[in-house]
Amino acid sequence: MVEEVITKDKFEKLFREQYPKLCAFANTFLKDIQASEDVVHDILFKLWENRETLKIDISVEAYLYRAVRNKSLNVIRHIEVKEQYKSYNEEAINEASQNESDTMESSELDLKIRESIDSMPEKRKEIFQLSRFDGLKYAEISKKLNISVKTVENQMSSALKYLRTELTGFFTILILFFLKNF
Structure with missing residues (x-):
């Protein structure tokens, strides 16, 4: 053409x-x-x-x-x-925002847990920390502190009730925290 x-x-x-x-x-x-x-x-x-x-x-x-x-x-x-x-970009922003929100919630929870534990009576606090943070069994705590296993059980029960009351708003996260550290 x-x-x-x-x-x-x-x-x-x-x-x-x-x-x-x-x-x-x-x-x-x-x-x-x-x-x-x-x-x-x-x-x-x-x-x-x-x-x-x-x-x-x-x-x-x-x-x-x-x-x-x-x-x-x-x-x-x-x-x-x-x-x-x-x-x-929206997914990345949402993920970053969610991670930031999770981190903030986690930080708030950590702070609230520390404050709650610190406000416990001294002996209860020590028993709780030996159990949850040091990973000792009730019998080991009993032997270490020269108290009965029954006293350790009662103090742990009281500590957990106290934390449940103090951390009502964070209850779900608290459960995950204890499962992770248990």
Whole structure:
């Protein structure tokens, strides 16, 4: 096929005849009138801008439809990449926020536990710490402190009741804390 030369008159006629059709064609891909018009404007602008150096071996109309199709598909790919990036960023932000929130809750819990343990009577506090933090069994605590196993059991029972009362708002986290350290 012979290469067509695009004159100003030919371009204006082409624009009037093809612009609405090309926009409708682009809209079948993009489902967005404004984006479709932008695609067609870009294609027609480049056609006019490069009219002297552009070599079109097919009809100008076929060239325009192919160019609109390709540009529309590129826009869709670009939108998909932006959405994936946005989704990835939102997930990363949510995860960081959740980790920060968990860390804050954990810090608050640690502080509240320490305060609660520190406010226990001295002997009860010592028995509790030997059991929960040092990992000693009741018999070992009994032997170490020269008290009966029954006293250790009673003091531990009292310590746990006290902590349940003090840490009511953190009860679920408290359970996890004790399971982790038990």
